Amino acid sequence: MTAQPQPLTSQSGQPVKARPSSPRIYVLPTRFGGAFVLLSLLTLVGCINYLLSLGYALTFLLLSVWVVCAVHASRALVGAGVNVTLPDRAFAGVPLTLNATLTGPALATQLLGLRVGTALVWLEGQDETGGQADSANGTLTLPAFERGPQRLPTLRLEGHDPLGLWRSSVYPQASDPGSSLPPPFLVYPAPEEQAPPPPVAPYTGQAAETRRAAGDEEVHGLREYRPGDAPRRIAWKQAARTGTLLTRTYDAPQAAALALDYQDMAGDPEARLSRLCAWVLEAERRGCEFSLDLPGTRLERAAGDAQVRRALELLARYQRPELPPLPARRWPGPSLRGGRP
Numbered sequence: 001m002t003a004q005p006q007p008l009t010s011q012s013g014q015p016v017k018a019r020p021s022s023p024r025i026y027v028l029p030t031r032f033g034g035a036f037v038l039l040s041l042l043t044l045v046g047c048i049n050y051l052l053s054l055g056y057a058l059t060f061l062l063l064s065v066w067v068v069c070a071v072h073a074s075r076a077l078v079g080a081g082v083n084v085t086l087p088d089r090a091f092a093g094v095p096l097t098l099n100a101t102l103t104g105p106a107l108a109t110q111l112l113g114l115r116v117g118t119a120l121v122w123l124e125g126q127d128e129t130g131g132q133a134d135s136a137n138g139t140l141t142l143p144a145f146e147r148g149p150q151r152l153p154t155l156r157l158e159g160h161d162p163l164g165l166w167r168s169s170v171y172p173q174a175s176d177p178g179s180s181l182p183p184p185f186l187v188y189p190a191p192e193e194q195a196p197p198p199p200v201a202p203y204t205g206q207a208a209e210t211r212r213a214a215g216d217e218e219v220h221g222l223r224e225y226r227p228g229d230a231p232r233r234i235a236w237k238q239a240a241r242t243g244t245l246l247t248r249t250y251d252a253p254q255a256a257a258l259a260l261d262y263q264d265m266a267g268d269p270e271a272r273l274s275r276l277c278a279w280v281l282e283a284e285r286r287g288c289e290f291s292l293d294l295p296g297t298r299l300e301r302a303a304g305d306a307q308v309r310r311a312l313e314l315l316a317r318y319q320r321p322e323l324p325p326l327p328a329r330r331w332p333g334p335s336l337r338g339g340r341p
Contacts, residue, residue, distance in 0.1 A: 023176050026169045027074045033165035037066050066165055073166035076159030080104035080170065081178025082114060084155065086185055089312070091277075092147040093190040102157075103135045103178060110159065116140050117153030145187045147273070148320030152182065184323050186316040188277055189270065195278035201259035201291070201301075222246045257301055258283050258290035260311075273315050280315070284308045294318055 029037065040062040047055035083101040090096050100114050102123050113122045123136035142153070157170040172179040222235055225245035235246045260279050265272045276292070283290040283303075292299040292311045299311055 023170045023172060025074055025077055027070055027166055028169070029070075030160070030164055030167050033066065033069070033167075036165055037063070040066065065163070069161035069163050069165040072161040073159065073168040076110060076161065076168050077104075077112070077157055077170045079178070080112060080157055080159070081176065082155065082157060082172050083180040084114075084116075084152070084182055086182045090145065090150075090185060090187045091190050092187050093144045095144055096142040098140045098142065098152075099137070100140060101135055101137050110162070112136070113158035114138070114140065115156045115158060117142060120158075147187050147189050147270070147316055149184055149317070149323045150187050151184045151323060155181065186313060188312045188316045189273040191278035191281055192271075192274040193278075195275050195282075198258045198260060198279040198282055198290075199264065201257050223249055257288055259293075260290055261293040262295060263293065269319065273318060277312065277315055280308060280311045 040059055043055060043062070044059045046052065047059055081103045083103070085099045087097060098116065100121065100123075102112050102114060104112070111122045111124050113120055119140040119142055121138040121140050123138045155172055157172060159168045160166065172181065174181045174183075222238065223246065225234065225247050229247045233247050235248050238244075238246050258279065260276055260283075262272055262276065265275060280290070280292070284305075287303065289301050289303040290307070290311075291301040292314065294314060297314055299307070299314060
């Protein structure tokens, strides 16, 4: 029988909560730092060959500065965190703009950078009065993604010492304290430009009279006057009687919904999905009901934000595999933190 590990307890018998592990900081010399130490070593060789006493002092001073800057760089990202948010919708072929917020005490003294893939932004904490702040906001623009489930490229926080000899890097994770990273997201098909009108499915029987939409046919009710309302819509009789300006609202029967079918179009799959995406956005703009038929999947007729979101998700996932899980151990990753994996 294998003994089960017992939780750690304090002297009072209370269980001790494990502290969240801090991300590991990687410190490497920059190109300028490499040239600096190479020049210092060449100076040391010259001092040895020519027995220059003052040259030894200068050489060891330069090497001491190089080592001290490494210590400063290792502390540049201590306590730094990053919050990255995605836009509400991402479409294929359109560059993705991210909003990033860096937090931490290091922003009060220097610049910190955030690199996402090949995109890099440097931020400095500064409030509206010109003083230093402990947070900074910025945006990054990433190249366009393909349709389907996607992950952001590797995120890296960067900092430098005051002389720029060393670069410190941190690879934040979603579990890090003070950091908030977006989960995998969906990229929707690129909506077709100047798409033809979507096909309609008319209501029959009493359904055409019971379904109403905004229009100009029949008076629907009254609401408070808003600046900019047309004078002809103001209910002057009620205004004279009550002393309050009221505006008439109108509606009309909602005579048709949209019927979006993948099989009714010609062309390659991406062109069909692009047109269907444009029609779904048109249905959202009109506020009307629509149905969506894809091979093996049918979305029943409905309206609203949930219907639009579900339709866009179906279009994004059509014939696209799910993202594979991240490897358990990767460099740099959680398995390298805190010593032994």
